Amino acid sequence: MGKRVGLEVTVAVAEAVALCRIDMAGVYPITPQSHIAEHLSNLVADGKLDAEFVTVESEHSAMSAVIGAAAAGARVYTATSSQGLMLMHELLPIASAMRLPITMAIANRAVSGPLNILNDHSDIMPQRDAGWIAVFAENGQEAVDLSIAAFKIAEHKDVMLPVSVNIDGFQLTHMVEPVIMPSQEEVDAFLPPFVPHATLHPSRPVTMGAFSMSDYFTEIMKAKDEAIKNSKKVILEVWDDWGRQFGRNYKPVETYLAEDADILMLTMGSMGETAKIAIDELRGKGVKAGLIKLRLWRPFPFAELAAVLKNAAQLIVTDRAVSFGGPGGPVFSEIKSALFAQANRPAIYNYIIGLGGRDVAVSDFVGMFETVRADKAKAKADTYEFWGVRE
Amino acid sequence: MNIVENFDLFAPRLINKKELFSCGHRACSGCAEVLSVRLMCKALGDNTVVASATGCMEIVSSMFPTTAWRIPWIHVAFENAAAVASGVEAGLKALRKKGKIDDRYIKVVGMAGDGGTMDIGIQALSGAMERGHDMIYVCFDNEAYMNTGIQRSSGTPMGASTTTAPAGKASSGQKTWKKNMPEIMVAHEIPYVATVCPSYPLDFIRKFEKARSIEGPSYIHCFSVCPTGWRSPSETAVSMGRLAVETGVFPLFEVENGHYRMSADMPKKLKPLRSYFKPQGRFRHLTDAEIDAIQERVTAEFNKLTQKAKFL
Numbered sequence: 001m002g003k004r005v006g007l008e009v010t011v012a013v014a015e016a017v018a019l020c021r022i023d024m025a026g027v028y029p030i031t032p033q034s035h036i037a038e039h040l041s042n043l044v045a046d047g048k049l050d051a052e053f054v055t056v057e058s059e060h061s062a063m064s065a066v067i068g069a070a071a072a073g074a075r076v077y078t079a080t081s082s083q084g085l086m087l088m089h090e091l092l093p094i095a096s097a098m099r100l101p102i103t104m105a106i107a108n109r110a111v112s113g114p115l116n117i118l119n120d121h122s123d124i125m126p127q128r129d130a131g132w133i134a135v136f137a138e139n140g141q142e143a144v145d146l147s148i149a150a151f152k153i154a155e156h157k158d159v160m161l162p163v164s165v166n167i168d169g170f171q172l173t174h175m176v177e178p179v180i181m182p183s184q185e186e187v188d189a190f191l192p193p194f195v196p197h198a199t200l201h202p203s204r205p206v207t208m209g210a211f212s213m214s215d216y217f218t219e220i221m222k223a224k225d226e227a228i229k230n231s232k233k234v235i236l237e238v239w240d241d242w243g244r245q246f247g248r249n250y251k252p253v254e255t256y257l258a259e260d261a262d263i264l265m266l267t268m269g270s271m272g273e274t275a276k277i278a279i280d281e282l283r284g285k286g287v288k289a290g291l292i293k294l295r296l297w298r299p300f301p302f303a304e305l306a307a308v309l310k311n312a313a314q315l316i317v318t319d320r321a322v323s324f325g326g327p328g329g330p331v332f333s334e335i336k337s338a339l340f341a342q343a344n345r346p347a348i349y350n351y352i353i354g355l356g357g358r359d360v361a362v363s364d365f366v367g368m369f370e371t372v373r374a375d376k377a378k379a380k381a382d383t384y385e386f387w388g389v390r391e
Numbered sequence: 392m393n394i395v396e397n398f399d400l401f402a403p404r405l406i407n408k409k410e411l412f413s414c415g416h417r418a419c420s421g422c423a424e425v426l427s428v429r430l431m432c433k434a435l436g437d438n439t440v441v442a443s444a445t446g447c448m449e450i451v452s453s454m455f456p457t458t459a460w461r462i463p464w465i466h467v468a469f470e471n472a473a474a475v476a477s478g479v480e481a482g483l484k485a486l487r488k489k490g491k492i493d494d495r496y497i498k499v500v501g502m503a504g505d506g507g508t509m510d511i512g513i514q515a516l517s518g519a520m521e522r523g524h525d526m527i528y529v530c531f532d533n534e535a536y537m538n539t540g541i542q543r544s545s546g547t548p549m550g551a552s553t554t555t556a557p558a559g560k561a562s563s564g565q566k567t568w569k570k571n572m573p574e575i576m577v578a579h580e581i582p583y584v585a586t587v588c589p590s591y592p593l594d595f596i597r598k599f600e601k602a603r604s605i606e607g608p609s610y611i612h613c614f615s616v617c618p619t620g621w622r623s624p625s626e627t628a629v630s631m632g633r634l635a636v637e638t639g640v641f642p643l644f645e646v647e648n649g650h651y652r653m654s655a656d657m658p659k660k661l662k663p664l665r666s667y668f669k670p671q672g673r674f675r676h677l678t679d680a681e682i683d684a685i686q687e688r689v690t691a692e693f694n695k696l697t698q699k700a701k702f703l
Contacts, residue, residue: 206464
């Protein structure tokens with residue numbers, strides 16, 4: 001069993017990645033990701049990690065380089081945030097179409113403009129349709145566990161897709177948290193060596209990234225959609241493996257006091273922990289409040305979500321990004337369409353919260369619950385509001 | 392007598408017979424670029440991995456589910472061939488060091504056109520060269536964005552008519568001098584920079600072989616005549632390349648650890664620029680005065696280069 005230690009989350013994530021014995025990392029500095037890159041380079045410099053650490057000149061080249069190395073058969077890693085992720089955007093669907101198992105940490109940060117270095121989810125949301133598996137961590141322990149599990153998911157022969165592990169910038173990345181770090185032996189037992197299907201090696205020459213017009217393109221897109229849908233089975237297996245070995249269990253949709261709740265709130269990422277405190281407070285007053293934490297953003301867990309929503313009358317969906325001119329926040333739109341055909345679906349309320357690092361206190365979550373609870377006639381269902389905005 | 396004139400006599404014995412870039416690709420007839428790629432593969436041999444940018448060579452060689460490549464090849468995007476190549480190099484290096492692949496030496500090549508190198512790809516290229524990856528980067532320069540339809544690039548020569556810098560009543564085509572990409576690479580202080588033209592196959596192959604033998608980054612700038620984009624007859628691809636060299640428009644030279652050397656194929660006396668411009672539709676609109684001005688620049692640039700090569 002690993003030791004429980006106090007570590008900054010970025011450092012813990014870098015340590016976890018080193019335990020995965022990566023062959024190559026290509027990283028470009030950006031706040032609030034940089035500490036991952038710095039700590040990985042320290043581990044290489046100290047001879048604790050035997051990997052090629054490529055200090056590229058941009059995030060575009062970071063993603064390009066890890067694509068190249070993954071295609072060569074290496075276990076690769078990168079990390080980025082915000083503008084860096086936006087610069088990588090062009091390459092994300094290419095990485096997934098080439099079925100390259102790349103693991104990437106995203107220290108979620110607001111996208112400019114105006115320039116802002118603090119946390120929200122406006123960087124990951126525009127990457128929704130890139131064909132990447134996307135998971136969200138709520139605390140440092142989850143960031144460590146999900147990072148290690150990400151390699152196993154990505155490299156599984158029935159998956160072969162890139163995975164992003166989303167870790168809220170500053171709120172999570174820069175916290176010093178108690179983390180149980182697994183030992184090298186434990187990670188070695190959990191994570192088998194990467195066995196690539198095809199590589200760029202002269203012993204068996206292959207052409208990767210071929211040109212395709214209308215005769216095959218639709219079929220290739222369909223195949224990619226099937227691949228990511230099918231990945232859920234493996235994601236569940238790998239997280240179960242993790243639970244069996246380490247005693248910490250992960251599900252695509254997790255809940256807190258949701259079973260008997262009349263009113264549920266849905267969060268993604270680190271805000272779930274604050275929302276939990278608000279729920280405890282409300283439960284103390286006799287309010288049947290509960291929480292849904294969406295851990296798996298892609299592939300979207302439709303069945304799991306429907307299963308936990310069958311009893312509640314009202315659902316608050318929080319969004320950490322804006323879909324300008326759209327029907328609501330990106331998570332809200334997704335949940336609403338997922339539940340559209342379901343009989344007895346709850347009335348859904350959407351609050352945009354915590355943009356650009358705006359603090360969302362326990363009292364804010366209580367306030368959201370109280371506001372929605374007051375709407376007994378559900379007259380305000382489908383509300384879409386920026387919570388706490390000064391107008 | 393130039394050795395190339397006896398090519399039929401010498402070449403079969405000197406050049407790798409193996410075709411690593413196969414026939415059946417979809418390049419235009421008379422494409423000097425595809426000829427260059429074929430020669431490059433012959434020079435570098437089996438143990439080579441190519442990372443190609445988006446462009447003519449990518450689309451003509453990799454139409455799914457076919458491929459012209461008999462060596463490992465990857466294409467990712469337009470501006471990142473150098474970055475992808477650097478990743479392949481780093482990946483192979485790590486795997487070889489850890490004994491996860493066999494111990495053979497593999498040379499990684501990044502390749503792109505003039506747009507993919509001098510314009511959109513220059514950042515990734517500069518980064519890869521600065522980091523010192525063990526790779527060869529090749530710019531196949533046909534002096535415009537030919538794949539998208541002959542738009543101007545920073546590699547387009549002064550006065551050439553392209554679809555985005557056309558000749559018209561108020562314009563004489565390209566208004567800027569061609570970017571001196573080999574010199575930019577020399578400024579990176581990499582071990583080897585060379586210019587090649589497939590009209591001189593032996594010089595071409597020798598330089599690629601040298602680049603392969605050098606550990607660290609090499610840059611090769613290949614002059615690739617594009618009859619389609621240059622509005623010249625397709626059978627002139629080789630002769631046009633020779634004229635570019637003979638007029639000093641595209642001098643053949645190499646720079647090894649900072650030392651310049653002119654290639655043996657360079658003529659003692661340059662031909663006038665007009666002989667090179669005349670067969671090409673892209674220069675047809677130029678006035679005598681305009682050609683004279685360009686001639687002056689070509690001569691000056693050539694003299695500058697020979698000065699650098701003088702004190703070897």
